[in-house]
Amino acid sequence: MSLSKFNGLELPASADFHVHLRDGAMMETVVPTIKKGGVNTVYVMPNLVPPVTSSSDAMAYQARLRAIDPSINYLMTLYLHPSITPAVIRGAKAQGIVGVKSCKFPNPNHAQLPKHALSTNSIANTSNFPDPAGVTTNSSSGVISYEPFYPVFTAMEKCGMVLNLHGECPSDHDKNITILNAESSFLPTLKSLHEKFPNLKIVLEHCTTKEAVEAVKSCGPNVVGTITAHHLFLTVDDWADDAFCFCKPVAKWPSDRTALIHAALSGTGKFFLGSDSAPHPISSKKGGTGKTAAGVFTQANVTSLILDAFELAIERKLIKEEDVTKEILEGLLSGYGREFYGVKDLSGEKIVLRKGEEKIQELITGKEGVEVVPFRRGMGTWSVEWK
Amino acid sequence: MSLSKFNGLELPASADFHVHLRDGAMMETVVPTIKKGGVNTVYVMPNLVPPVTSSSDAMAYQARLRAIDPSINYLMTLYLHPSITPAVIRGAKAQGIVGVKSCKFPNPNHAQLPKHALSTNSIANTSNFPDPAGVTTNSSSGVISYEPFYPVFTAMEKCGMVLNLHGECPSDHDKNITILNAESSFLPTLKSLHEKFPNLKIVLEHCTTKEAVEAVKSCGPNVVGTITAHHLFLTVDDWADDAFCFCKPVAKWPSDRTALIHAALSGTGKFFLGSDSAPHPISSKKGGTGKTAAGVFTQANVTSLILDAFELAIERKLIKEEDVTKEILEGLLSGYGREFYGVKDLSGEKIVLRKGEEKIQELITGKEGVEVVPFRRGMGTWSVEWK
Numbered sequence: 001m002s003l004s005k006f007n008g009l010e011l012p013a014s015a016d017f018h019v020h021l022r023d024g025a026m027m028e029t030v031v032p033t034i035k036k037g038g039v040n041t042v043y044v045m046p047n048l049v050p051p052v053t054s055s056s057d058a059m060a061y062q063a064r065l066r067a068i069d070p071s072i073n074y075l076m077t078l079y080l081h082p083s084i085t086p087a088v089i090r091g092a093k094a095q096g097i098v099g100v101k102s103c104k105f106p107n108p109n110h111a112q113l114p115k116h117a118l119s120t121n122s123i124a125n126t127s128n129f130p131d132p133a134g135v136t137t138n139s140s141s142g143v144i145s146y147e148p149f150y151p152v153f154t155a156m157e158k159c160g161m162v163l164n165l166h167g168e169c170p171s172d173h174d175k176n177i178t179i180l181n182a183e184s185s186f187l188p189t190l191k192s193l194h195e196k197f198p199n200l201k202i203v204l205e206h207c208t209t210k211e212a213v214e215a216v217k218s219c220g221p222n223v224v225g226t227i228t229a230h231h232l233f234l235t236v237d238d239w240a241d242d243a244f245c246f247c248k249p250v251a252k253w254p255s256d257r258t259a260l261i262h263a264a265l266s267g268t269g270k271f272f273l274g275s276d277s278a279p280h281p282i283s284s285k286k287g288g289t290g291k292t293a294a295g296v297f298t299q300a301n302v303t304s305l306i307l308d309a310f311e312l313a314i315e316r317k318l319i320k321e322e323d324v325t326k327e328i329l330e331g332l333l334s335g336y337g338r339e340f341y342g343v344k345d346l347s348g349e350k351i352v353l354r355k356g357e358e359k360i361q362e363l364i365t366g367k368e369g370v371e372v373v374p375f376r377r378g379m380g381t382w383s384v385e386w387k
Numbered sequence: 388m389s390l391s392k393f394n395g396l397e398l399p400a401s402a403d404f405h406v407h408l409r410d411g412a413m414m415e416t417v418v419p420t421i422k423k424g425g426v427n428t429v430y431v432m433p434n435l436v437p438p439v440t441s442s443s444d445a446m447a448y449q450a451r452l453r454a455i456d457p458s459i460n461y462l463m464t465l466y467l468h469p470s471i472t473p474a475v476i477r478g479a480k481a482q483g484i485v486g487v488k489s490c491k492f493p494n495p496n497h498a499q500l501p502k503h504a505l506s507t508n509s510i511a512n513t514s515n516f517p518d519p520a521g522v523t524t525n526s527s528s529g530v531i532s533y534e535p536f537y538p539v540f541t542a543m544e545k546c547g548m549v550l551n552l553h554g555e556c557p558s559d560h561d562k563n564i565t566i567l568n569a570e571s572s573f574l575p576t577l578k579s580l581h582e583k584f585p586n587l588k589i590v591l592e593h594c595t596t597k598e599a600v601e602a603v604k605s606c607g608p609n610v611v612g613t614i615t616a617h618h619l620f621l622t623v624d625d626w627a628d629d630a631f632c633f634c635k636p637v638a639k640w641p642s643d644r645t646a647l648i649h650a651a652l653s654g655t656g657k658f659f660l661g662s663d664s665a666p667h668p669i670s671s672k673k674g675g676t677g678k679t680a681a682g683v684f685t686q687a688n689v690t691s692l693i694l695d696a697f698e699l700a701i702e703r704k705l706i707k708e709e710d711v712t713k714e715i716l717e718g719l720l721s722g723y724g725r726e727f728y729g730v731k732d733l734s735g736e737k738i739v740l741r742k743g744e745e746k747i748q749e750l751i752t753g754k755e756g757v758e759v760v761p762f763r764r765g766m767g768t769w770s771v772e773w774k
Contacts, residue, residue, distance in 0.1 A: 171624050173641035173703075178624050180567070180640075237558050237565050240637060241679040243630075250627060253567075254560035286673050289760055292628040316560075373676055 002314040002321055003307060006353055009326065010387060013349040014303045015041035015334040017075075017341070018164075018205055018226050018274025020295070021065060023048050029366025030279050030299055031068040038303035038351040038384035041073040041334070041343060043274065045164075046101055051079035054088070055095045075343065077101045077164065082148070086155035098341060099162035099203075100152070104170075104182075104248060144169060144189045150196070157200040162341065164203045165190065167212065168249050180236075183249045184211040194219045201340070206231065206276045208249040210259035216270055224340050226274025227264050227332075230296045230375050232257065232309035243285040244373045247278060248294040261313045264306075267328045272336040275302045279372045298375045301360050303333060304382035305375070307353065350387040358383040389701040389708055390694060393740055396713065397774060400736040401690045402428035402721040404462075404728070405551075405592055405613050405661030407682070408452060410435050416753025417666050417686055418455040425690035425738040425771035428460040428721070428730060430661065432551075433488055438466035441475070442482045462730065464488050464551065469535070473542035485728060486549035486590075487539070491557075491569075491635060531556060531576045537583070544587040549728065551590045552577065554599065555636050567623075570636045571598040581606045588727065593618065593663045595636040597646035603657055611727050613661025614651050614719075617683045617762050619644065619696035630672040631760045634665060635681040648700045651693075654715045659723040662689045666751075666759045685762045688747050690720060691769035692762070694740065737774040745770040 019034070019042045021027050034042055044065070046052035052061055058076040065074045078084060078092055080102040089100075146153070156163060167190055168182035177185050190204055204216050207225040216225040234251035251257070263271045278295025285292055298305055306329075313319045338345060360381050364372045406421070406429045408414050421429055431452070433439035439448055445463040452461045465471060465479055467489040476487070533540070543550060554577055555569035564572050577591055591603050594612040603612040621638035638644070650658045665682025672679055685692055693716075700706045725732060747768050751759045 173622065173624075176640055176642050178622055178640060179627055180623055235560065235565055236567055237560075239627075240566055240633065241681060243679065244676065246627065253563055253565060255563050282676065286676065289631065289669065289673065292630065294628060 002311045003324060004355065005321070006307065006324075006326075006329075007355050009329075009353045010350050011326075011330055011353065012334050012345060013040035013347065013351055013386075014038045014273065015337050015343070015345070016273055016275050016277070016299075016302055017043040017203070017337045018045060018228070018276045019043060019299065020045050020047070020276070020278045022279060023061075023064070025366055025368040025370050026279055026281070026372075027064065028068060029364060029370045029372065030277075031065060031072075033300035033364065034069065034072055035386070036300045036384075037298075038386075039299075040071065040347055040349050041075065041338070041345065043075045043098065043164075043341075044077060046077045046079040047103055051081065052077070053079050053081045053083050055092045055097060058092070058097050059095055071347075073343070073345075073347075075099075075341070079103065080149065080152075084149070084152055086151050089152055089155040089161060090159060093159040093161055097161070098343075099164050100156060101164040101205075102146075102166060104166045104168050144186070146189075146193060153193070153197050153200055157197050160201070160342075162201040162203060163193075164205055165193075166206075166249075167204045179248070179250050180252060183207075183209050187211060187215040190215055190223070191219065194223050198222065203274070203340075205274060206249060207260065207263070207271070208252055209256045213259050213263045213271070217268075224269070224336075225263070225271050226276075226337075227260055227271050228274065228276045228296070229298045229302055229305035229309065230275075231260055232264060232306070233312065233376070243292045244375065244377075245296060246292055246294055247276065247296045258318050261309070261318055264332055265310075265319060265323050265328055267325075267331060269331065269336040269339060272331065272340070273302070273306065273333055274337075275299065277302065282371045282373060285373065296375050297364075297372050300364065300374055301376075301381055303351065303384045304353070304358070306333060307355075307382045308376070308379075352385045352387050354383045354385070356383055389698045390711060391742065392708070393694065393711075393713075393716075394742050396716075396740045397737050398713075398717055398740065399721050399732060400427035400734065400738055400773075401425045401660065402724050402730070402732070403660055403662050403664070403686075403689055404430040404590070404724045405432060405615070405663045406430060406686065407432050407434070407663070407665045409666060410448075410451070412753055412755040412757050413666055413668070413759075414451065415455060416751060416757045416759065417664075418452060418459070420687035420751065421459055422456065422773070423687045423771075424685075425773075426686075427458065427734055427736050428462065428725070428732065430462045430485065430551075430728075431464060433464045433466040434490055438468065439464070440466050440468045440470050442479045442484060445479070445484050446482055458734075460730070460732075460734075462486075462728070466490065467536065467539075471536075471539055473538050476539055476542040476548060477546060480546040480548055484548070485730075486551050487543060488551040488592075489533075489553060491553045491555050531573070533576070533580060540580070540584050540587055544584050547588070547729075549588040549590060550580075551592055552580075553593075553636075554591045566635070566637050567639060570594075570596050574598060574602040577602055577610070578606065581610050585609065590661070590727075592661060593636060594647065594650070594658070595639055596643045600646050600650045600658070611656070611723075612650070612658050613663075613724075614647055614658050615661065615663045615683070616685045616689055616692035616696065617662075618647055619651060619693070620699065620763070630679045631762065631764075632683060633679055633681055634663065634683045645705050648696070648705055651719055652697075652706060652710050652715055654712075654718060656718065656723040656726060659718065659727070660689070660693065660720055661724075662686065664689065669758045669760060672760065683762050684751070684759050687751065687761055688763075688768055690738065690771045691740070691745070693720060694742075694769045695763070695766075739772045739774050741770045741772070743770055
């Protein structure tokens with residue numbers, strides 16, 4: 001137990017800056033796992049079916065979430081879409097909406113997923129999804145052009161809303177772009193946006209590559225990156241034959257995983273937790289003969305998985321025990337994100353970490369037969385208790 | 388229909404130099420699909436559970452296959468294993484066994500697969516599988532050492548048996564080796580074996596990379612490569628979320644796919660068809676919450692899929708219609724392989740290709756509830772009739 005020094009450690013409640021909470025019966029199943037994971041503040045992604053593109057949709061969604069657990073601070077977002085205008089931005093800011101999420105652009109190969117069950121990171125999962133018309137790939141440079149949204153970004157810059165980027169290019173086999181280099185191919189677009197909007201707060205969500213880490217570092221303080229719990233464990237070897245380890249952006253090389261671990265421990269405030277916990281019913285993962293929905297579910301163990309990941313990294317000699325300090329852990333799990341977003345934790349709630357016999361659940365079940373398989377099911381982890 | 392010139396084309400029966408025919412009910416389901424695919428000669432891989440490691444096992448297996456369809460020429464192989472000795476080789480040659488297959492070395496991450504249902508390319512799929520003791524990775528150079536088997540290879544060289552290599556290194560995250568570069572990492576081992584045994588016929592099975600194609604080309608005439616039908620279609624984007632497109636070695640980059648298409652059309656005799664058609668019941672692909680068995684099933688459409696692949700490549704402007712000649716097609720589908728293995732087609736059987744309304748089956752069903760999902764199910768393909 002390489003981080004035994006943290007046994008009994010008291011931390012501020014974690015803040016998870018990238019969550020998928022879905023709707024309906026799945027939402028009712030997933031929301032109770034937020035506090036199980038030691039989290040009291042969540043940044044709620046808007047890719048419901050249909051997606052959240054108006055303030056009223058966002059507020060209604062927030063109300064549905066609060067009805068399940070009112071003790072959680074739900075930070076709401078809008079889904080970047082042609083219907084989003086500068087006026088919508090100003091109205092959203094007034095309502096307390098925090099940011100706008102740009103999801104991955106359509107993958108023409110992606111099969112249609114059943115509407116009733118889920119939303120995914122891909123906006124091409126249902127024919128009802130609007131195409132972000134006007135966002136095109138500039139074919140000579142490979143940079144995705146967000147030009148139609150520049151007035152929106154200007155408004156966001158002015159009123160202090162955050163732009164959350166799922167940073168991947170669409171696959172383009174003529175350019176040898178696949179899911180393996182979709183993220184690194186996106187980085188010129190990130191830099192271009194940052195140059196055009198230097199005062200716009202931008203989050204490169206769920207970084208999965210060494211290149212993305214370097215790109216975020218090379219940008220000014222308004223550009224940060226979130227890191228998931230699962231990408232600290234996974235490489236391509238893990239998800240190739242395991243649907244429950246498959247998500248987008250896909251986990252890649254051991255060297256990428258190492259870069260993410262180091263970024264998570266960098267202590268600079270540039271990287272913090274955004275779990276991208278993405279629940280899917282087993283049927284969407286394994287059922288029938290259809291495609292596998294992308295998403296790894298970690299919500300119930302977000303805090304403890306981070307500890308587990310660092311312990312594994314110490315065992316693998318990628319880092320040393322002394323690289324993991326209380327200050328860095330606190331920053332990664334809540335401080336840096338709260339600082340970036342300007343979201344204080346008024347509750348003052350504290351969690352206590354202990355390493356004992358705790359195991360990750362085999363299965364999470366809910367109403368209407370909802371069944372979700374958590375990441376690293378059945379494996380030992382830290383216990384997280386509310387003080 | 389870019390290869391309309393081949394409508395009505397008569398060819399010798401195809402020869403598939405890499406097939407998995409399993410045993411029991413699955414074997415009874417799969418063997419009838421061999422001739423459906425226009426094939427009358429198959430090179431039968433030995434990775435049953437337990438694997439075929441003796442001549443008597445191989446002959447008994449051949450008898451079971453002949454009982455289902457005696458009109459097919461089943462070329463039998465042994466599974467490379469410590470129990471294989473020079474004496475075993477000489478005895479096998481006398482029995483008409485053609486080659487010895489070296490499967491992929493154990494992946495410590497690979498979960499145990501149910502014995503009753505299947506065999507896979509990984510020899511680590513059951514605790515009953517013997518470890519190829521003595522085959523280790525030379526850690527300083529990364530070359531897998533086959534040294535314990537050198538006497539066997541010498542005997543094979545002498546009596547003209549063929550060595551079939553599943554050419555992938557085990558994953559090694561300290562060396563940044565994953566399933567994405569396992570094949571390219573193996574190529575020094577291939578070259579080393581060829582240098583030590585220049586008269587040994589070696590087949591690098593199911594090449595999936597540009598590097599493998601180049602490596603085979605750079606070796607003498609005793610080293611050839613087989614190419615599957617599915618790797619002419621697939622990239623990583625296809626199998627990430629589709630269990631029925633997932634196999635080992637994994638499909639990789641568009642540039643790799645292009646290199647394979649060009650290798651298949653090279654007309655040099657260095658590359659020929661080895662489908663690696665690998666049937667699995669749906670339950671092994673999608674069932675429960677376990678790992679996904681690796682393997683793509685193409686046996687029923689092996690010949691027509693090759694035509695489809697070239698037509699797609701013409702549409703994508705990777706090749707020209709005139710690059711696909713009757714001579715090259717004949718060589719790829721049967722001639723080059725028969726030449727390399729010294730296996731004449733005494734039947735003189737012919738197949739006729741036509742492009743019409745033929746579609747690949749949605750599902751292949753057999754006894755005891757066996758269900759196999761074929762590659763490109765439901766899609767249009769060429770019809771293949773026996774003259």
